[in-house]
Amino acid sequence: MKKRLLSYIAAGNYQHVACAAVGIDNSTFTRWREKGEAGHEPYATFCKELTRAEIEAQANLVELVRSHAIGDWRAAAFLLERKHKKDWGRHETIEATVTQQLDEDLDL
Template sequence: MSKKAARPGRPSKLTEETKQKLLQAIKAGVGIENACYYAGVSHKTVREWVRRGEGTHERPTSNEFAEFAEELNRAVVAAEITLSARIMTASTNDWRAAAWWLERQRPERWANTQRIEVAVDNKLIDLMMYAYQNLPPEVYHQTVKVLADRMGERVINVLPMSTDIDADLFDPTQLSDEELEKIASGG
């Protein structure tokens, strides 16, 4: 009677039970890290199995890993379809569900960018104050002129509210609370 040669190393943790727990959690919409925790296997190990299944890992692939990678990808897509359908169903009764979906699916057109712009303006104020306090006056003045030429309105909004950009007179530490509030509110 011939016996199969023993394979070197530890047995794979990719058991049918582990695989089913992972797929069940993913299909339910659970993130991959929590699905791994639920199945009792590390996220690093699952990433390795997927890479082996896709043939992008240094270790060799096998049908077992290729099938697992395909099943995992299908489970992710199935969860996305299920959850998208729930959002679309909810959007018939609540416009916020539709708005949420649009913001995430088409951010270039529908996302709320106002918070990002305020954050950028605040960073620009910080940068201008740092430049004013740390650069030699001639370098600072030239920097303000270059930024005003390059960025136009954005730099003008950071400068004291006037129609004329006068780099020699600009002191960003002299912005009034009203001017700072106007910049922070985006207007």
């Protein structure tokens, strides 16, 4: 069951989806993770494997987007604007006009 759970995570599924797919409650998963983060075995080993699965999922998805960037510039733009927001992210300015003033000052 652990191997299947980690494979669902490595495929990019959310925690609750992976749990449902293998038939465990999300709260059980959360307890395992908490015990692992506290250093209790075998949960600590599970947490290390879980981290590797999450990293694998991210790396695979980034590679998928990168492979599509060859034929579609929007995939490259997607990665740039998320990874390098300062330089490539969307910068939107929101302007607001106050049309009514409060009669009383707030006492803080």
